[in-house]
Amino acid sequence: MKFGAHISIAGGINKSFSKAKEIGCDTFQIFTRNPRSWKYKLLTDEVISEFKHNLKQYKIKPIYSHMPYLPNLASPDKDIRDKSISSIKIELERCDSLNIPYIVTHLGSSKGEKKEIGIANVIKTLDVVLEHYNGKCKILLENTAGKNQRLGSSIIDICYILTKVEFRDRLGLCLDTCHAFTSGYDLRQENVIELILSEIGECVGLDKLKLIHCNDALAVLGSGIDRHEHIGLGKIGDIGFINMLKDKRVRKIPFICETPVDERRKDKDNLEYLRFLLKKSKN
Numbered sequence: 001m002k003f004g005a006h007i008s009i010a011g012g013i014n015k016s017f018s019k020a021k022e023i024g025c026d027t028f029q030i031f032t033r034n035p036r037s038w039k040y041k042l043l044t045d046e047v048i049s050e051f052k053h054n055l056k057q058y059k060i061k062p063i064y065s066h067m068p069y070l071p072n073l074a075s076p077d078k079d080i081r082d083k084s085i086s087s088i089k090i091e092l093e094r095c096d097s098l099n100i101p102y103i104v105t106h107l108g109s110s111k112g113e114k115k116e117i118g119i120a121n122v123i124k125t126l127d128v129v130l131e132h133y134n135g136k137c138k139i140l141l142e143n144t145a146g147k148n149q150r151l152g153s154s155i156i157d158i159c160y161i162l163t164k165v166e167f168r169d170r171l172g173l174c175l176d177t178c179h180a181f182t183s184g185y186d187l188r189q190e191n192v193i194e195l196i197l198s199e200i201g202e203c204v205g206l207d208k209l210k211l212i213h214c215n216d217a218l219a220v221l222g223s224g225i226d227r228h229e230h231i232g233l234g235k236i237g238d239i240g241f242i243n244m245l246k247d248k249r250v251r252k253i254p255f256i257c258e259t260p261v262d263e264r265r266k267d268k269d270n271l272e273y274l275r276f277l278l279k280k281s282k283n
Contacts, residue, residue, distance in 0.1 A: 002026035002254040003214075003274050005267040006066070013047060013098075017054040023268035027254040029064040029104070032094050038070055038083060043094055051098045062254065064102045064140075064211060065095050072108030073125040074118035074151050081125055084108070088129045088139070096135040102210055104140045104174045107151040107161075118151050123164045130167035140174040140210050145182040147224035153183035155196055159203035172208045173200065176258075177236060177244070178215035178229070184222040187240035193247055206249060214241070214255040214274065228258055230265045231273050238277060245281035 004027035007016040013032060020028040033040040055061070071084035091103050110118025126139070141161065146153030155175075162171055175196070177187060186192050200209055216234030219225035232238045244250050257270045265273075 001251045001278060003257075003271050004028040004060075004254065005257045005259075005271060006030070013043075014050045014054055017058045017060065020060055021058055023266070024271050025060055027062055027064070027256060028060060029066055029256045029258075031068065032065050032091065032098070032100075033068065035066070035068040036070070037068070038087065040090065043097060048097050055099055062102060063100050064104055064256065065091060065100050067091055067103060067105040069106075071105070072111075073105070073122045074108040074110050075121065076111055076113045076117065081121060085125055085128050089133070092129075092133060092135055092137050092139075095137040100137065102138050102140050102172070104142050104211065104213075106142055106144055107158075109149045110151060111149065115149075115151065115157075118149070119157060119161060122151065122161055126161075126165045126171065127167065130165070130170050133167075133170065138170050138172050138210070140172045142174040142213065143176055143179050143183070145179045145219075145224050145226040147226065153179070153224070155180075155185075155199045156203070159200060162204045162208060168204075172210040173204070174211040174213060175209060176213035176215060177240070178213070178217040178234075179226060181217045181221060181236050181240070182219050182223050182225050186221055187236050187243060190243050193244050193250065197247070197249060209253055212244075212250070212253050212255045214257050215259055216241075228260060230259050231257065231270045232277070233264070238280075241274070241277050242281045245278050251278075 004025040006029045007019050009030050016030050071087045072080050075081050107122050141158050144150040144152040152158050181187055216229040216231050216236045218227035218229040259270045
């Protein structure tokens with residue numbers, strides 16, 4: 001089973017490989033650019049060449065890119081949607097040049113409009129993005145905690161989008177455990193992971209689930225609050241992750257932590273703890 005973490009690109013994108021290896025990653029996620037800006041620096045031929053060399057040398061894969069935070073696929077504002085379309089297209093180009101196979105994105109917020117309008121905007125936006133795209137990178141839609149009219153708190157809604165986008169073969173799903181829990185999926189109950197997998201399997205097929213963002217939750221069940229916590233120290237607790245890890249289908253999917261880094265634990269500690277829970281789940 002593959003465990004990894006979100007790795008900082010401070011000091012350069014190619015530093016991410018040694019950082020990932022140092023903490024014991026089998027896989028990892030990065031931002032390829034500043035996540036809080038529309039602006040970005042072009043990737044030089046030298047950076048791209050070194051990245052591809054590192055892919056072969058370190059043999060850590062797959063690598064995931066997370067989209068910046070500003071794009072809003074669901075926005076009722078056409079200018080924002082157009083900027084979002086441009087941003088995703090740019091990220092697809094960057095990831096293709098780096099041989100990164102997956103981009104993770106949030107759906108965004110309907111900003112006061114009905115959910116159905118927001119979902120329609122997401123579908124329309126993704127179709128425009130993918131209409132003339134011939135690369136290999138796939139876009140993974142991530143579930144959300146649901147606060148502030150953010151779309152995607154329901155797995156069924158994401159699956160619906162995956163069935164309605166014309167170029168759906170270029171899409172997949174990323175399941176965030178913290179977001180799932182605070183949107184109402186009680187992962188502490190043994191039957192809930194089965195419910196989630198069944199929803200995905202029946203609607204789009206489990207092969208669409210390409211990544212699990214493995215985060216405990218600081219906030220309570222159904223609160224809609226997106227605050228990540230160290231594995232086992234939040235409201236999901238050991239039992240929630242053990243329930244997931246018991247399922248052999250889940251073990252085929254990479255887990256990536258987006259947990260805090262503080263005096264209690266670092267990323268390496270959370271990865272070690274996940275591996276401990278995996279062993280415990282097999283007993």
